[in-house]
Amino acid sequence: MIWKVFGFEKIKNSFIKWVETKTLGHAYIFSGQEMIGKKSFARELAGLATEKIGLAVNPNLLEIDTTSSDSGRTIGVDKIREAKIFLSTTTHDGKYKFLLINDAHLLTIEAQNALLKILEEPSRQSVIILVSHLSGNLLATISSRCQLIRFPPHPAVLLMAIADQYRIAADTKTSALEIASGRPGLLKKILDNIPSLDVKEVLAEYSRLAKLDLSQKFAFAKKMSDDKRRDEMIEKAFIWLAYARKQNGNPAKILKGLCRFLDSASQPQYNFRLALENLLINL
Numbered sequence: 001m002i003w004k005v006f007g008f009e010k011i012k013n014s015f016i017k018w019v020e021t022k023t024l025g026h027a028y029i030f031s032g033q034e035m036i037g038k039k040s041f042a043r044e045l046a047g048l049a050t051e052k053i054g055l056a057v058n059p060n061l062l063e064i065d066t067t068s069s070d071s072g073r074t075i076g077v078d079k080i081r082e083a084k085i086f087l088s089t090t091t092h093d094g095k096y097k098f099l100l101i102n103d104a105h106l107l108t109i110e111a112q113n114a115l116l117k118i119l120e121e122p123s124r125q126s127v128i129i130l131v132s133h134l135s136g137n138l139l140a141t142i143s144s145r146c147q148l149i150r151f152p153p154h155p156a157v158l159l160m161a162i163a164d165q166y167r168i169a170a171d172t173k174t175s176a177l178e179i180a181s182g183r184p185g186l187l188k189k190i191l192d193n194i195p196s197l198d199v200k201e202v203l204a205e206y207s208r209l210a211k212l213d214l215s216q217k218f219a220f221a222k223k224m225s226d227d228k229r230r231d232e233m234i235e236k237a238f239i240w241l242a243y244a245r246k247q248n249g250n251p252a253k254i255l256k257g258l259c260r261f262l263d264s265a266s267q268p269q270y271n272f273r274l275a276l277e278n279l280l281i282n283l
Helices: 009-020 038-050 077-088 109-120 156-163 170-180 184-192 199-211 214-224 230-244 252-265 272-281
Strands: 027-032 061-064 097-102 126-132 147-151
Touching: 009 038, 027 038, 038 061, 038 097, 038 126, 061 077, 077 097, 077 109, 109 126, 156 170, 156 184, 170 184, 170 199, 170 230, 199 230, 214 230, 214 272, 230 252, 230 272, 252 272
Parallel strands: 027 126, 027 147, 061 097, 097 126
Antiparallel strands: none
16 A cells, blocks of 8 residues: 555555454544644544545545534544444445544543543444544543554654655754744645745744733733634744743743643633733743
8 A cells, every 4th residue: 555644654555464364443642732633544544444545535434523513522422422333333345344433532421431432332344533632531431442553753754755846945944843833734734835824923922922011911811812713823832832841941930831731722612812811921
């Protein structure tokens, strides 16, 4: 099989062996940084195991994420109930049925408990993959029933090969590679949006915010807490964190503050605006 997803050769070899020997596990947690290829890997694995490689739609694969929920921020129990029905039906070709839950840490407690019941009594042909960059937020009872697969950051040479496919200025390419920090998904997102996304401006905004007084910071937090701009703010914070990690002399509280904000922002029970205000106060 020719994989489209970059890297992860050891993980690929393990799963190819398990597919060929029909020893796939019933449940996995794909853990690792955002936008490094975990979800893409899961999709290709499903195609390999069900012999549906290259199809636009794999009938033996059900994907669930926040976009299929009413709130758009969590994954509710109704989606897990649908998944249970999907997994309970047999396939005409006798192949595996895959359930892929992206951003699994956004499952509500009720949804996690419903998922736990499925994990406790798995069907013979089902494979459940939970994709998350915050797998520690999952219930311990769920984690204990899944095999943890850790996806490491990609080496610089691999990301350089991706960046070399773009005709962009050398300094822009260098900045994008530094910010991506081993994540091809983030690198592509940056490069695909040049020049509409001004990376230098995103970083310059970080410096400007640090110089504002509290009232100005709170005004900025109010503006960016609008439902339509939350994703933009999370992306900016993600870029700031990647950049800050590369700089010398950054106070530990700034790095911790960015990590804390990104963690809180991914959990709907937290007050987004309050979390952003706390971040800005410490800049």
